[in-house]
Amino acid sequence: MFGKILIANRGEIACRVIRTARKLGVRTVAVYSDADAKALHVEMADEAVHIGPSPVGESYLRGDRIIAAALATGAEAIHPGYGFLSENPNFVDQVTAAGLVFIGPSAASIRAMGLKDAAKRLMEKAGVPVVPGYHGEAHEIVLLASKAREIGYPVLIKARAGGGGKGMRRVDHPDDFSEALSGARREAKAAFGDDRVLVEKYVDKPRHIECQVFGDNFGNAVHLFERDCSAQRRHQKVIEEAPAPGMTPAMRKAMTEAAVKAAKAIHYSGAGTIEFIVDASEGLKADRFWFMEMNTRLQVEHPVTEMVTGVDLVEWQLRIAAGEKLPKTQGEIALAGHAFEARLYAEDAAKGFLPATGTLHHLKFPDAAPEGAAMRIETGVRAGDAISPFYDPMIAKLVVHGKDRASALNALREMLARTEVAGSTVNTAFLAALAADADFAAGDVDTGLIGRHQEALTAIPAPSDETIAAAALAATDAGAPGSAVDPWSTLSGYAHFHTLARRIRLRHGEENILARVSARPDGRFQVALEAPHDAVNTHDLRTMPRAVRWPGHVTVFEGAVGYTFTVPDPLAKADEAGAASGSLRAPMPGLVKLVRAATGDVVIKGQPLLILEAMKMEHTIAAPHDGVIAEIAAEGAQVSDGTVLVRFVEDGQG
Known part of the structure; x- marks a missing residue:
């Protein structure tokens, strides 16, 4: 086992890795940016090294600084966590060239699965079912539009690199294809530096079910059953669970065998996830699932798998990277009970899940698990910490395990009801509403559930x-x-x-x-x-x-x-500018990516005026009412929360 490792990440995943390393007697080195100088992961680690300013491009994506920090502190290996450099094969090459161990798969495996189109061609050859679509190299708009017509609408445009719903658009009609393609390419370029896309058939009533796989360097590979991640908003996961509700023995056998086959096809080592799209329009059937992509890293939702299998996946990562064989054979991995994970975010669900910032003046989680259940709180923040505009606004993951799905879901509801956050807008009420939704409770979940019920799920009753x-x-x-x-x-x-x-x-x-x-x-x-x-x-x-x-x-x-x-300060002056009704302000810090109107334009309510990029996602800012534009922000402008983006000509003014 390693004596010391460096964790090339931040927040809750860095804290999570530190806990397991400490259990194994492995010393840890944290890295941090300016914004994270006093972060929890810095406090928990045995050592910490500053690697740059707050923007990720100047800190957590600087592989050279991270490797230098590892060498300077005597770390033997680097754990990438997830996100950032975790699926960057060039970084893996640099780590190994420096004489260090990358705690994860080989660069070759990451490259094989890093681009969705190439990965799907590889899976087809390996006999793994893939979604019908176009995964070729040509990317001219005329060709892609033609392929979309051949596939049949609705179709899904997806970035060939990356994940997290970035660079993804559903298109229902040929007339909308061009604009959707432009938006997907812009978002993919901003998030992954690659604007190439693929086009797939959009599956009616789709479910997102994934299999956790693990391989070692001796040719062994196993699965740790499946997770259901169908509860999504804007293609991003909200509540995950294991096992998948309604899973039949026949489908589980077919899906897990396909997942292991996929891992072995690329000689995979370490933790990985094979993601499948499932057509649930007629229930779960063994011939109605298709490979979507492989995540060549630990997943955010890995705790639910740990809860139902009793396996510490981070410990396995460290052991495999240190040269050991898989700790268990397939027959020794058993499934027990049911687990849920709810992602607590600083975001405004009622405003389209816009990311939020702010200081966590009050943060309180349940002191103990609900009766008959087990729980975990995975977090990288404490009361008094600030939610930064530079990083993902996740506050915590609430993880719960029960003897069956019903008891686990009841425990999750109780945990959410006992969670308190003040200082930033959060999605706790939305998560509780989703956990109480009748369809969700019945296990009738697909990726469109939140969209169909969004108004009810995000509505907050007026205070009594x-x-x-x-x-x-x-x-x-x-x-x-x-x-x-x-x-x-x-x-x-x-x-x-x-x-x-x-x-x-x-x-x-x-x-x-x-x-x-x-x-x-x-x-x-x-x-x-x-x-x-x-x-x-x-x-x-x-x-x-x-x-x-x-x-x-x-x-x-x-x-x-x-x-x-x-609570108004009676001595403070009223903010006349903020009270003005003739302006439209930025709902979050971001970059004005595209401006679609100009001074003097007559606009109608709901008309898109500009696109604001924040957290590497695009947010359309629309006119709140009919009016005439007096002033509009410049394309390329970096704005803070509350900045006036659009001023309207008020009644009686010319």
Whole structure:
């Protein structure tokens, strides 16, 4: 076994690798950018090396600096995690040329599976079923459009490199093909440096089922069963589970055998995932699945496989890279129970899952697993950390295991209801709504489920009067821990001869709220809501509900929903520019990739005005109403959250 390894990654995966290395007695070296100088993975590692500024192109994608750090610290091997350089065969060559071990597959294996079109041709030769489509070398628009007509609409345009839904577009009609192709190419170029694409038949009611495979350097390869990753938004996974619901023995046998066959075809060593697209329109059948791609690395969702097999996949990675054989044979790997993983993101689900930033002023996970279940919290952040615009906005992965799917799903719902985040917009309520969805609960899941139910899944009910009262109480700090029934023990509710009342102003969305909070001698608190109600609405609260106050705000938690209220500073001046209705602001930091309108244009509500690139994904910014453009951001401009992108000519102005 290695004595010391360097982890060429950040966040929760770096922390995850460090935990297993520590268990095996292996020392670890972390690398970090400017933004990550005080990150959790830096704190956990035995050593840490600074490798550059915050942008990934100047730090985590600088293979030369990472290798130099490994050599300088005496590390024997490099673990790439996932993302960044994990599937870069040139980096693997550089690592081995430096006399270090790459904890992962060979450069040849990565190259064989790195381009989707070439990988599919290889799988066809190996006898693995592939999706009908065009995987050739020619990429002229006329040819691709012709191939799309031959395949039959709807079709799916996919970047030949990379993954994560980037550079992917569904096209339902020939008239939309050209624009979709341009968008897919732009996004693929930005994310992977390669704008070439392939065109495939779009499968009706598709399910995304993948098999975890593992190989060693002695020709052995095994599978660790399947995972279902069909619950996706914008082609990115949201909740994963193992095993796949509704899986039949015949289909499992056919799929896992195909997965092992694929791994052996490229002499694969290490952890990998064979991804299949499944036509679930008539249930799961052994002849209705096709190879999509292979991820030649550890997957984000690997913990669900670990939970149902009892295997530490990172430990296996280290052992295989150190020259050992596979720790278990196929017959020794058993499937037990059911597991779910929910990805907790800083994002606004109601606004099309736009990435969010902010400081995690409050972060609390369940202290213990729900009864009868086991749980894991995979995270790379702590309370007080900031969600940076430079990296993926994942906060944590909530992983739970139960004796069967129903008990595991109930445990996941309970975990989500006990998770609290304040300081950034998060998707906790959306995850809880998805976990409670009737189709999802029944296992009737396909990649279009979230899209079909999106309005219901992302809708947040307005806060009740009781929630508003709780927010007003929290804003006073009167009900904070340490308050007592004796009014002399705190001055928050004391005045001579009468109860002291405090007037509190709050804001929730566009609604201004006025409340009066009084402390009673019996330890209760009385909250009178004076506005926006026509009549005073009074609520008695004995204890403060789940609530937290953070700079300028209060967040009240009701189950998985966090209601955040602004607590205005009476001394602060109103932001007249921010209150103006004649402007459209950037919902997140990003790059103005493409501008589709000009000053003086008359536009209608919903008309695309520009494309903002953030987190390597394209987001279309549309007109919120009819109007005339007075000013619009320049193409190529780098903007921050809240920057005015478009100003409209207001009524009465020329």
